[in-house]
Amino acid sequence: ENLVVKLARKGFSKSMIGIILRDSYGIPLVKVVSGKKISEILEAKEIESALPEDLLNLVKKALNIRKHMETNHKDLQGKKGLQRTESKIFRLIKYYKRKSVLPIDFKYKPEQIRTIVAR
Known part of the structure; x- marks a missing residue:
C-alpha cells in the first residue's frame, strides 16, 4: 500500500x-x-484526482486535437475526430453524473478544463 x-x-x-x-x-x-x-x-489515503482517469485521457486527447485545429483550420478529418472525442466525453460525463462521481452542475468547457488538466 x-x-x-x-x-x-x-x-x-x-x-x-x-x-x-x-x-x-x-x-x-x-x-x-x-x-x-x-x-x-x-x-x-484521500489521494484522488479531480476527474476519473478515462475522462481525463479523453479530455487530454480533445485538447490536443483542438490545438491541432487552431493551426489546421481546414482539416476535416481532425474536425470529425474532435466531434467524436467530445461526444465520448459528453456520454461519459452523463454516466458519471448518474453515478454521483461528478457533481450534477459539472459542465465540459474546454477553456476551463484546460486548467484542470494542466495540474
Whole structure:
C-alpha cells in the first residue's frame, strides 16, 4: 500500500501505478497482495484526482486535437475526430453524473478544463 501511495504522490495515474508494480516489482495484481484495489487504497489515503482517469485521457486527447485545429483550420478529418472525442466525453460525463462521481452542475468547457488538466 505504501508503494501505491508513493507512486500516486509522484503523479502517476492508477493504470500507470499498476503497470509499474507489474513490470518493476513483479506484483501482477495489487488486490491479491493487499486485499484492496489501487483505487480503494487511494480513496482511503484521500489521494484522488479531480476527474476519473478515462475522462481525463479523453479530455487530454480533445485538447490536443483542438490545438491541432487552431493551426489546421481546414482539416476535416481532425474536425470529425474532435466531434467524436467530445461526444465520448459528453456520454461519459452523463454516466458519471448518474453515478454521483461528478457533481450534477459539472459542465465540459474546454477553456476551463484546460486548467484542470494542466495540474
